[in-house]
Amino acid sequence: xxxxxxxxxxxxxxxxxxxAPTPATPVQAKAGDQEKPGxxxxxxxxxxxxxxxxxxxxxxxxxxxxxxxxxAKPVNTWKLEDFVVEPAEGKTRFHxxxxxxxxxxxxxxxxxxYCTPIQAGVLGYTLKGQDAIGRAQTxxxxxxxxxxxxxxxxxxxxxxxxxxxxxxRALIIAPTRELxxxxxxxxxxxxKYTGLNVMQFVGGMDFDKQLKQLESRFCDILVATPGRLLxxxxxxxxxxxxxxxxxxxxxxxMLDMGFIPQVRQIIxxxxxxxxxxxxxxxxxxxxxxxxxxxQWTVNPAIxxxxxxxxxxxxxxxxVYAVASxxxxxxxxxxxxxxxxxxxxxxxxxxxxxxxxxERLTRDGISAVQMSGDIPQHKRIRALEGFREGKIRxxxxxxxxxxxxxxxxxxxxxxxxxxxxxDDYVHRIGRTGRAGTSGTSxxxxxxxxxxxxxxxxxxxxxxxxxxxxxxxxxxxxxxxx
Numbered sequence: 001x002x003x004x005x006x007x008x009x010x011x012x013x014x015x016x017x018x019x020a021p022t023p024a025t026p027v028q029a030k031a032g033d034q035e036k037p038g039x040x041x042x043x044x045x046x047x048x049x050x051x052x053x054x055x056x057x058x059x060x061x062x063x064x065x066x067x068x069x070x071x072a073k074p075v076n077t078w079k080l081e082d083f084v085v086e087p088a089e090g091k092t093r094f095h096x097x098x099x100x101x102x103x104x105x106x107x108x109x110x111x112x113x114y115c116t117p118i119q120a121g122v123l124g125y126t127l128k129g130q131d132a133i134g135r136a137q138t139x140x141x142x143x144x145x146x147x148x149x150x151x152x153x154x155x156x157x158x159x160x161x162x163x164x165x166x167x168x169r170a171l172i173i174a175p176t177r178e179l180x181x182x183x184x185x186x187x188x189x190x191x192k193y194t195g196l197n198v199m200q201f202v203g204g205m206d207f208d209k210q211l212k213q214l215e216s217r218f219c220d221i222l223v224a225t226p227g228r229l230l231x232x233x234x235x236x237x238x239x240x241x242x243x244x245x246x247x248x249x250x251x252x253x254m255l256d257m258g259f260i261p262q263v264r265q266i267i268x269x270x271x272x273x274x275x276x277x278x279x280x281x282x283x284x285x286x287x288x289x290x291x292x293x294x295q296w297t298v299n300p301a302i303x304x305x306x307x308x309x310x311x312x313x314x315x316x317x318x319v320y321a322v323a324s325x326x327x328x329x330x331x332x333x334x335x336x337x338x339x340x341x342x343x344x345x346x347x348x349x350x351x352x353x354x355x356x357x358e359r360l361t362r363d364g365i366s367a368v369q370m371s372g373d374i375p376q377h378k379r380i381r382a383l384e385g386f387r388e389g390k391i392r393x394x395x396x397x398x399x400x401x402x403x404x405x406x407x408x409x410x411x412x413x414x415x416x417x418x419x420x421x422d423d424y425v426h427r428i429g430r431t432g433r434a435g436t437s438g439t440s441x442x443x444x445x446x447x448x449x450x451x452x453x454x455x456x457x458x459x460x461x462x463x464x465x466x467x468x469x470x471x472x473x474x475x476x477x478x479x480x
Contacts, residue, residue, distance in 0.1 A: 116141035
């Protein structure tokens with residue numbers, strides 16, 4: 001009987017069961033190779049649908065990646081009736097747009113009953129699939145505006161039945177690592193009930209760890225800095241021909257930082273404009289920004305929020321006339337005598353940032369520095385310590401400070417005035433966020449007082465220059 005059963009299942013007596021064959025390691029396709037199994041059923045791409053194809057550029061070959069079943073959406077017993085927001089004159093509710101219950105649940109969790117002006121203005125166009133250009137300062141809610149548009153598009157349009165792991169459906173490009181991390185965090189909060197996957201790629205962090213994300217799950221929303229995204233793209237790990245929505249955040253800063261050649265390379269790998277939705281956000285609408293927008297968008301809606309009011313009404317602004325040699329004494333005494341607990345200090349150069357942070361730490365005030373020289377893992381740890389209140393002072397350059405969104409920053413101090421007046425507006429926008437009040441104090445020394453008149457011209461008003469009281473110029477006590 002036993003022999004008969006073994007024979008029935010194809011095993012002779014004494015035979016050992018053979019192990020299951022191990023799948024072959026994926027290899028890069030070479031010229032002349034025959035098509036590899038598992039790729040012949042890959043949906044074909046029309047060459048004319050990519051911007052690269054239009055320019056006759058070759059894209060990196062796609063490596064075979066394992067396909068996996070999409071994760072099931074989390075069970076959601078929440079109902080829209082649980083989120084009651086009464087209509088209010090002059091305010092737009094998220095209920096006024098047709099948003100998925102899963103998305104509304106996340107918005108409810110975040111405590112956002114009404115749209116900010118930029119959200120109300122942008123969503124009216126982008127939810128209909130239109131390209132858009134938005135001008136708004138940081139802290140106005142523009143990140144949520146484009147994330148809600150992306151999530152709605154991805155939920156309304158089913159993904160292809162077959163796709164490769166490294167093919168994002170939405171792409172967000174931002175100029176700084178901190179801004180990428182913040183956008184990805186916001187995206188994770190808004191997608192937590194949707195089953196959509198969010199990934200972030202930034203330089204300064206372990207490449208292999210970021211690569212493992214792509215090998216473990218599909219990428220729906222990818223947030224990245226231009227350089228690191230190109231690294232993945234040129235290695236054939238990330239392909240952008242399935243991008244349905246592309247967002248360029250802080251386009252003016254990308255211009256200033258020289259990222260536009262890299263951004264052009266990235267955009268050439270995406271579908272042509274008109275076959276993808278493109279959203280571009282900038283704090284300023286310079287001629288260069290608008291020229292880029294014309295190249296990359298089709299009949300975009302232009303949404304400007306209070307363009308004349310470049311400095312927040314919720315921020316009280318002061319300028320102290322002080323000799324350069326006395327600036328540190330003034331900074332130390334302001335923080336220590338007033339017992340401030342969450343302060344951002346801006347300086348123009350990395351070496352200034354380092355010296356200020358070192359002196360504050362030596363003199364007993366907990367501080368961290370934030371500049372391009374700091375490794376990414378240390379920057380993230382420093383930002384979390386500052387956000388949690390464990391660190392009182394963050395000292396930053398403009399590049400590092402642009403993407404920092406921390407609630408309850410009570411004071412912003414400009415140790416040196418910025419050469420670009422727009423940077424002043426961004427700096428003081430770190431405080432007075434979300435309707436709260438804040439204070440900015442600028443130190444005008446003999447070396448940087450010339451920067452004050454252009455700032456006053458930009459914000460449309462004079463800032464009274466004061467002499468600091470004597471008690472704020474007392475010598476810093478020596479620590480034993």
